[in-house]
Amino acid sequence: MSDAIAELKGEAGVLELHRKFLETGAVPAFRSINEKAIARFEELGFPHPKHEMFSYVNTHEITSTPFQLGTGTVEPAFVDANTYASCEKSRIVFVDGAYEAGLSNTTGLPQGVKLVPLEEALTQADIKTHLEKTIEEENDFFACLNAAFLKGGLLIDVSAGTIMESPLQVLVTGTASKTPTAHHPRLFVRAGRTAEVKLITKYVGTGGGYLVNSMQDFLLDDGASVVLARVQADHAQSWHAEKSRVYQGRDSRFTALCGSGGNKLARVHNEIRLQGEGAEASLSNASVLIDDDQSHHFIRIHHEAAHTISHQLFKNVINDKGRSSVDGTVIVNEGAQLTASHQLINNLMLSDTAHADTKPNLMIFADDVKCTHGATVGQIDQDQLFYLKTRGLSEELATELLTTSFVESLISQIQFPEVVVDLKNLLLKKLEVKSD
Amino acid sequence: MTDPVKSPSVEEVLEDKGQYKYGFTTDIESDTLAKGLNEDVIRFISKKKNEPEFMLDFRLKAYRKWLTMEEPKWPNVHYPPIDFQDISYYSAPKPKKVLESIDEVDPELLRTFEKLGIPLDEQKKLANVAVDAVFDSVSVATTHKKKLMEVGIIFCPISEALVEYPELIEEYLGTVVPVGDNYYSALNSAVFTDGSFVYIPPDTISPMELSTYFRINTEETGQFERTLIICAENSYVSYLEGCTAPQFDTNQLHAAVVELVTMENAEIKYSTVQNWYSGDPETGKGGIYNFVTKRGKCLGDNSKISWTQVETGSAITWKYPSCILLGDNTQGEFYSVALTNGLMQADTGTKMIHIGKNTRSSIISKGISADRSSNSYRGQVKIGPNASNARNYTQCDSMLVGDKCSAHTFPYIETANSSVQLEHEASTSKISEDQLFYFESRGISRENAIQAVINGFCKEVFKQLPMEFAVEAQKLLALKLEDSVG
Numbered sequence: 001m002s003d004a005i006a007e008l009k010g011e012a013g014v015l016e017l018h019r020k021f022l023e024t025g026a027v028p029a030f031r032s033i034n035e036k037a038i039a040r041f042e043e044l045g046f047p048h049p050k051h052e053m054f055s056y057v058n059t060h061e062i063t064s065t066p067f068q069l070g071t072g073t074v075e076p077a078f079v080d081a082n083t084y085a086s087c088e089k090s091r092i093v094f095v096d097g098a099y100e101a102g103l104s105n106t107t108g109l110p111q112g113v114k115l116v117p118l119e120e121a122l123t124q125a126d127i128k129t130h131l132e133k134t135i136e137e138e139n140d141f142f143a144c145l146n147a148a149f150l151k152g153g154l155l156i157d158v159s160a161g162t163i164m165e166s167p168l169q170v171l172v173t174g175t176a177s178k179t180p181t182a183h184h185p186r187l188f189v190r191a192g193r194t195a196e197v198k199l200i201t202k203y204v205g206t207g208g209g210y211l212v213n214s215m216q217d218f219l220l221d222d223g224a225s226v227v228l229a230r231v232q233a234d235h236a237q238s239w240h241a242e243k244s245r246v247y248q249g250r251d252s253r254f255t256a257l258c259g260s261g262g263n264k265l266a267r268v269h270n271e272i273r274l275q276g277e278g279a280e281a282s283l284s285n286a287s288v289l290i291d292d293d294q295s296h297h298f299i300r301i302h303h304e305a306a307h308t309i310s311h312q313l314f315k316n317v318i319n320d321k322g323r324s325s326v327d328g329t330v331i332v333n334e335g336a337q338l339t340a341s342h343q344l345i346n347n348l349m350l351s352d353t354a355h356a357d358t359k360p361n362l363m364i365f366a367d368d369v370k371c372t373h374g375a376t377v378g379q380i381d382q383d384q385l386f387y388l389k390t391r392g393l394s395e396e397l398a399t400e401l402l403t404t405s406f407v408e409s410l411i412s413q414i415q416f417p418e419v420v421v422d423l424k425n426l427l428l429k430k431l432e433v434k435s436d
Numbered sequence: 437m438t439d440p441v442k443s444p445s446v447e448e449v450l451e452d453k454g455q456y457k458y459g460f461t462t463d464i465e466s467d468t469l470a471k472g473l474n475e476d477v478i479r480f481i482s483k484k485k486n487e488p489e490f491m492l493d494f495r496l497k498a499y500r501k502w503l504t505m506e507e508p509k510w511p512n513v514h515y516p517p518i519d520f521q522d523i524s525y526y527s528a529p530k531p532k533k534v535l536e537s538i539d540e541v542d543p544e545l546l547r548t549f550e551k552l553g554i555p556l557d558e559q560k561k562l563a564n565v566a567v568d569a570v571f572d573s574v575s576v577a578t579t580h581k582k583k584l585m586e587v588g589i590i591f592c593p594i595s596e597a598l599v600e601y602p603e604l605i606e607e608y609l610g611t612v613v614p615v616g617d618n619y620y621s622a623l624n625s626a627v628f629t630d631g632s633f634v635y636i637p638p639d640t641i642s643p644m645e646l647s648t649y650f651r652i653n654t655e656e657t658g659q660f661e662r663t664l665i666i667c668a669e670n671s672y673v674s675y676l677e678g679c680t681a682p683q684f685d686t687n688q689l690h691a692a693v694v695e696l697v698t699m700e701n702a703e704i705k706y707s708t709v710q711n712w713y714s715g716d717p718e719t720g721k722g723g724i725y726n727f728v729t730k731r732g733k734c735l736g737d738n739s740k741i742s743w744t745q746v747e748t749g750s751a752i753t754w755k756y757p758s759c760i761l762l763g764d765n766t767q768g769e770f771y772s773v774a775l776t777n778g779l780m781q782a783d784t785g786t787k788m789i790h791i792g793k794n795t796r797s798s799i800i801s802k803g804i805s806a807d808r809s810s811n812s813y814r815g816q817v818k819i820g821p822n823a824s825n826a827r828n829y830t831q832c833d834s835m836l837v838g839d840k841c842s843a844h845t846f847p848y849i850e851t852a853n854s855s856v857q858l859e860h861e862a863s864t865s866k867i868s869e870d871q872l873f874y875f876e877s878r879g880i881s882r883e884n885a886i887q888a889v890i891n892g893f894c895k896e897v898f899k900q901l902p903m904e905f906a907v908e909a910q911k912l913l914a915l916k917l918e919d920s921v922g
Contacts, residue, residue, distance in 0.1 A: 052510065056850075334839065349854035352821060358849040360860070367836035367866045377819075377851045377858040 011045055013066045018148055021069065027151045029119040036135045037147030044141045053140065056325035056357040057267055057296045062239055067182035067211055069149065070096035072175025074206055079103050079171060082204050084418040087169035092154065094172045096210070097183030099154050112162025112195070118153035118188060127155065127188065130217065134245060140269055140298075142241040146184040146215040153186030156199075160192035160221070167198035167229070167416055172214055174238055176207020187216045191224035191252075200229045200419055208237025216244045220252035222276060229419045230258035232266055233426050236293070240266040250276030250305075257414045258285040259423035261430070262293030262322065269298045274308035284313040286407040288427040289322030289354075299328035303336040312343040315410050317403055317431065318354035329361035330373070336366050343373040348406050350379065404428045469526035475499065478626055481526050485595045485629070488602045498615035498625030505619045511783040512812045512844055513752050515725065518689060525627045525660075583643065589673075590635040591646055594662050597633035604635060608666055612695040612733045612760070620691040620754075621729040624660045628693070631662035636671040636702070645902055647676040661692040667702040669736065674705040676905055690750075692728045700736030700763070705744070707905050708757075711912055712749035717807065720779030723751020730757035734766035734792075742769040743786065744900045746909040751780060756814065758787035761795035761823075768797040771897040775913060776809035776841070785815035785832075785846075790823035799830040802894050806837040812844040817858065819851040826853065830860040835867065835893055887913075 018038050026034055046063040047054040074095050083091050089108025092115065093100045099117070106115055121127045131147070138144050156168070172185050191197045203212060212234065218226055226246075234240045240263055246254050260266055272281045287295040301310045316324040330341045347356040360373040380402050388398035411423045469477065478499055482492040507518075584591050590601065598605055615625040636642060667673055690712070696704050715723025726749075732741035743757035759768030770786040788797035797817065805811035813832045834843035845862045867889050875885030891898070891910060898906050 055848075337839070347851070349851065349856065352824075352852075352854050354852075354854055356849075356851045358847070358851075358860070360845075360847060360862070362834075362845040362862060362864060363842070364834065364836065364844065364864050365842040367839045367841070369836075369864060369866075371862075371864040373845070373860075373862050375847070375849055375858075375860040377849065377856050379854050379856075 010063060011042075014041070014145065017068070021149060025069065025151060027119055029122050030150045033131055033135065033150055034148055036132065037138075037144050037150070040135055040138055041141055041144040041148055044139065044144060046141060053298065053327075056327060056359070057265070059265070062211065062241075062265060065180050067180050070175060070177060070181030070183045070210055072096050072177065072181075072206070074103070074173050074175060076103060078206060079173070082171055082173075082202060084167075084169055084200065084416070084422070086166050086416075086418060087200065090166065091169040091171060094170070094185040096173070096175055096181065097149075097185045097212075098152050108166070109168060110162055110164060112159040112192075113164065113168070114157040114159070116155040116157055118150075118155055118186060121155040121157075121188065130219070134217070140243060142213050142267070142269070143215055143243045145182075146186060146213050146243070149182075149184045150186055153188065155188040155190065156197075158189070158191045158195040158197050161194055162192065163196040164198045167200045167227075170199065170201045172201065172203045172212060174203075174205040174210035174212050174234065176205065176235075177209040180209055180211065182211040182213060185212065185214045187214070188219075189216065189226065190219045191221060191226055193221045194223040195221070195225070197224070197226045198416075199226065200231070200416060202231040203234050203240060205235035205238050208235045210235075211239040211241065213241040215242070218244065218246040218254065220246070220248045220254060220279075222250040223252060224249065225253040226255070227415065228254075228256040229414050229416055230256060231419060231422060231426070232258065232260040232262075232268075232295075234261070234263045234266065236263050236291070238263050242267070243269040243271070246270070246272040246281065248272070248274050248276060248279040248281065251278040252276060253280045253282075255282045256284070257410070259411060259427055260285060260287040260295045261426050262287060262289045262295035262324075264292070265294050265296070267296040267298065271300045271302075272310070273302045273304055274310065275304045277305045277307045279305065280309040282311040284311075284410055284413070285315070286410040286423070286427065287314075287316045287324055288407060288430045289316065289324055290319045290430050292321050294323045296323075296325045297327065299326075301328075301330045301341070303330070303332045303339045303341065306335065306337045306339070308336060308339050310341045313410060314345045315348075315407055316346070316356060317348045317350065317407055318356055319350040319431075321351075321353045321355075323355040323357075325357040325359075327357075327359040327361075329363060330371060331363045332366050332369050332371065334365040337368040339366065339369040339371070341369070341371040345375040346406070347375075347377040348379065348403065349377060350403070400431060403431050469524050471524050472521045473523070473525055473627065477525050481627060481629060484526065485598065487595075487598050488606075490602070490606050491598055494610065494615065495626050498622050499627075501616040502619065502622035502626055505616070505622055507619050511754050511814075512810065512846075513754060513781040513783050515752055515781075518725070520623070523689065526629055587640055587643060588637040589640065589642060590633065592633055594631040594633040594664060595629070601633075601635070604666065605633070605664065608695070608697055609664055610695075612697060612731045613693050613729050618729060620727040621693050624662060624691045624693045624729070628660040628662035631664075631692070633663070634665040634673065634675065636667045636673045638668040638670060638699075640668075640671045642671075642673040645674045645676055647678070659688070659690045659692070661690075663692070663694040665694075665696045665704055665706070667696075667698045667704050667739075669699045670701045671699075672703045674707070674902055676707050676902060678709040678711075678905070689725045690727065692730075694728070694730040694757075696732035696741055698732070698734050698736060698739035698741055701738045702736060703740040703742070704732065705742045705902075706730075706732070706757070707901050708745040708747075709905055709909050709912060710745065710747045710749055710753075714749045714778055714780045715751040717778030720751060723780070724749070726750035726753045726755060728755040730755065731760065732758070732768070733760045734763050734768065737763040737792070738765045739763055740767040740769070742771075742900070744771040744897065745773070745784075746897070746901070746905075746912065747772070747774040747782060747784060748912050750782075753780075753782040753784050755784045756786055758789070759797060760789045760791065761797065762791050764792040765794045766792055767795070769900075770797075770799045770801070770815075771900045772801045773804070773894045773897045773909070773913075774802070774811055774813075775804045775806075776811045777806040778809060779807070780809040782810070783812040783814055785813045787816040788818070788828060790817075790819045790826040790828070792823060794825045795823055796827045798828070799832070800896050801832040802897055803832070803834040803843055804837065804890065804893070805834070805841040805843050808840045810842045810844070812846060813862075814846040814848075816848040817850070817860075818848075819853050819856050819858070821852045823853050824855045826856050826858075828856075828858045832862045833893070834862075834864040835890075836864065837867065
C-alpha cells in the first residue's frame with residue numbers, strides 16, 4: 001500500500017490516499033462529512049505560490065510530500081511527562097489524531113463537563129449541521145483535509161452554568177516516523193450559557209516526521225467564557241497545521257494566549273465570529289524561532305454584531321533563518337456599530353537571514369467604530385543595550401535580558417502558572433542557547 | 437440651541453447631490469481608428485506617429501505579452517468585464533497646420549480649458565507654469581518650452597521625443613515598468629498614443645513646476661498615456677498632473693503608465709490631483725476606470741522620489757505609485773488623500789521596495805469614504821536582505837461618513853533584514869459629534885465645521901502639494917462637500 005501512495009504526489013496522492021481510507025479505515029458515521037470535505041478539497045486544490053492566503057507560507061514541502069495516515073502509539077510515561085501537575089485528573093490525549101481513552105484521565109472534571117465521542121455527538125442535529133455547513137464554507141485546504149480524514153474526535157460539552165475551576169489539558173501527540181505521516185485530530189467545544197471553560201492544548205511529538213493537522217470548533221453560548229492556553233512544542237522536524245473556528249454568542253468571551261516554538265512549518269488559522277452583541281475575543285501569541293523554524297499565523301476576526309470587541313497581540317523573536325508571518329484581518333460587518341478592535345504585531349529580528357512578514361488588514365463596513373492596527377519590525381534598542389552595559393551587564397547578558405523580556409511580558413499573562421513555566425522553558429531556552 | 441430646524445447630519449452634508457461640474461463634451465472632429473485591437477492596429481499607431489523601429493518592436497513585444505496575461509482579480513473592486521475589442525485605440529484631433537500662437541488653437545478647445553479654469557494664455561503669465569495639454573491623446577499645445585530649453589530641460593509630448601530623442605527613450609522606456617509588469621501596463625505599452633517626456637540634465641534645478649492637464653474627450657476612446665521623467669545627477673523637478681473629464685454614459689478605461697528615474701542626488705516630486713467623472717452617484721453609470729501603473733526608480737545614491745496624490749474622482753481607481761529604492765541612502769515618499777463618494781471604488785496605495793543601504797521611506801495615506809463607496813488602502817513595504825538600516829514609517833487613516841460605505845486597509849510588510857526600523861499604524865474613525873458640537877458652539881456652521889475637520893484630517897498630505905495644487909485640492913474637496921448641501 002505504501003509503495004503505491006509514495007509514487008503519487010500532490011493532489012492525486014491525497015485523493016488516492018482518501019479513496020483507500022474510505023475503503024478501509026473510514027467510520028460510517030463520518031462518511032458523508034468525509035466525502036463532502038474531499039469534494040471541497042478537490043475544488044480548492046493545493047495553493048499555488050500566489051494564493052493570497054498562503055502568500056507568506058511556502059507549502060511546497062507539505063504538498064509535495066506523500067503522507068500516509070499515522071497509527072503510532074506512545075508510552076504512558078511520555079504522556080505523564082507532558083501533563084501539567086494540576087491536570088493529572090483532567091487530561092485527554094490524542095495520539096496520531098485518535099482519541100486515546102486509555103491514556104486520558106477525566107475523573108477530576110466537574111459534573112457539567114461531558115466528553116462525547118464525535119460520532120455519537122453527530123446524532124445531535126445542531127452539531128451535524130454545524131460540521132456540514134462549515135465544510136461548505138471552508139477555504140483552507142488544511143481544514144478540508146482534516147474533515148476528509150475525520151474518523152474520531154471528541155465533543156467537550158460544558159453545560160450551562162458549569163464553572164471549571166481548574167483547566168482541562170488536551171495533549172496532542174505525534175509519533176516519530178521514518179516515512180512522513182499525517183494525522184487529523186478534531187475537537188469540538190460547546191460552552192453552554194454562562195459556562196466557564198478553561199483549556200490547555202499542548203502539541204508534542206515523540207520524534208520528527210509527522211504532520212499534525214488539527215481542527216477545533218468552539219461554540220460559545222450567551223455569556224459563556226473560554227480561556228485557552230496553547231503550547232506548540234512540536235518536534236523540530238515535524239509540520240504543524242491548526243485551525244480554530246470560534247462562534248461567539250451575546251456577551252461571551254474567548255481568550256487565547258499561545259506560545260509557539262515553530263517547527264519545519266507551523267501554521268495556525270484562527271477564524272473568530274463575534275455573532276452576539278457584547279462578545280469579546282482576545283488572541284495573543286508569542287513565537288521564538290531559531291535555526292530553520294517557521295511559525296505562521298492567519299487570523300480572520302468577523303465582527304458581526306454591534307458592541308463587539310477584539311484584541312490581538314503578536315510578538316515574534318526571529319533568529320538565524322527563522323521565518324514568521326502574521327496575516328490578520330479584522331472585518332467589521334455592516335451594522336456592527338460601536339465595534340472596537342485593536343491589533344498589534346511586534347517583530348524582533350536578531351539576524352540578517354531572518355524573515356518577518358506582516359499583513360494587518362482592516363475591512364470596515366460600519367462607520368461608528370474604533371479600529372486600530374499597528375506593526376513594528378526592529379532590533380534590540382542600542383540605547384537600552386548601552387544602559388544595561390553601563391550597569392555592568394555583559395553584552396550577551398544584556399541582549400538576552402532584552403530579548404527574553406520582549407516575549408516574557410506576553411507569556412506571563414497566561415493564567416495557568418505551569419504553562420507559564422513550561423513556555424519559559426520552551427521559548428526562552430532557545431534564546432539562551434543562541435547568546436552563549 | 438433653541439433652533440427647531442434640525443441641523444443636517446454629516447451624511448447629508450457630504451452627500452454629493454450636485455451634477456458633475458465638468459460634465460460637458462467638446463465637439464471636435466476626431467481622426468478615430470475603428471474599434472478593436474490587433475497587431476495591425478499597433479503597426480498603424482506606430483506608423484502614424486512616425487516612430488523609430490525599436491518602438492514598434494517594444495509595442496509588439498508588449499502586445500504579445502499582454503495576450504498571454506490575465507486581468508488582475510485581486511483588487512478590492514468590482515466592475516463588469518471590459519471588452520478590449522470595443523475600444524478605439526487611436527483618436528486624434530484632425531491634423532491642422534502648425535500653429536504660430538495660442539490664438540490659432542481651435543476656439544472650441546480653448547473654451548473647454550476655460551470652463552476647466554485653466555486658460556492656457558493666462559496661465560502662462562500668471563502661474564509661471566508650462567502646460568503640455570494632452571487633449572484626447574494628442575498634445576495640441578506646449579508652452580514655456582523655450583524657457584525650459586534655455587537650461588537644457590526637455591519637456592515635450594512623448595511622441596515628439598520618440599522622433600527627436602530616440603536614444604534617451606530607448607535607454608529608459610520600460611526600465612521601471614517592464615512591458616509585462618501587469619495586465620494594464622502591458623496594454624499601455626502596446627497601444628499608448630501620447631504622454632509627456634521630461635529630461636532634466638545634470639546640475640539643473642527646474643526653473644518652474646511642470647504641469648500637464650489630461651482630458652479625455654472622444655466618446656469610447658481608451659486613454660493610454662505614457663509618461664517618462666528622467667532626472668539626471670544633482671537635479672530637481674516638480675511635476676504636476678491634474679485631470680478632469682467630460683460626462684459620458686459608457687465606461688471609459690484609462691490605463692496610464694508613469695515611469696520616473698532619478699540619478700545620483702536627484703529628486704523628483706510628482707503631484708497629482710485627479711477628479712475624473714465618477715459616474716452617476718445613484719447607479720454608478722458612466723464613470724472612468726482609472727487603472728494606472730506609476731513607479732519611480734531611485735537609481736543613483738542619495739536620490740529621492742516623492743509622490744503626492746489627491747484622488748477625488750473616477751468610478752474605479754486602481755493605482756499604486758511606487759518607489760524602488762535601489763541606490764544607497766535613497767528616499768521614497770508617498771502622500772495620498774483618496775475621497776470616494778457615490779458608488780466609487782478605490783483600491784490605492786503604494787509599494788516601497790528597499791534594496792539599497794540606509795534607504796528611507798514614509799507613507800501617509802488618508803482615505804475618506806462616503807455614501808455607498810468603497811475605499812481601500814493597499815501598500816507594500818519590502819525590505820530586501822541587503823537593505824541594512826532601512827527605515828519605514830507608515831500611517832494610514834480612514835474616515836467613514838455614513839453606514840453604507842466601507843474602508844479597508846491591506847498592508848503587506850515583508851522584512852528580510854535585521855537592522856530595519858519599521859512602524860505601521862492605521863486607524864479608522866468617523867467625524868465625531870463632539871468635534872462638530874465644539875465648532876457649532878463657537879458659531880461655525882455645521883457645513884464649515886465638517887470641512888474644517890476634513891481639511892485637518894488631510895493636512896499632512898495637502899502641505900506636500902505645490903502651492904497652486906494645494907489650493908486646487910482644497911477647493912476640490914470643498915466643492916465635493918459644497919455641492920452636497922445644495
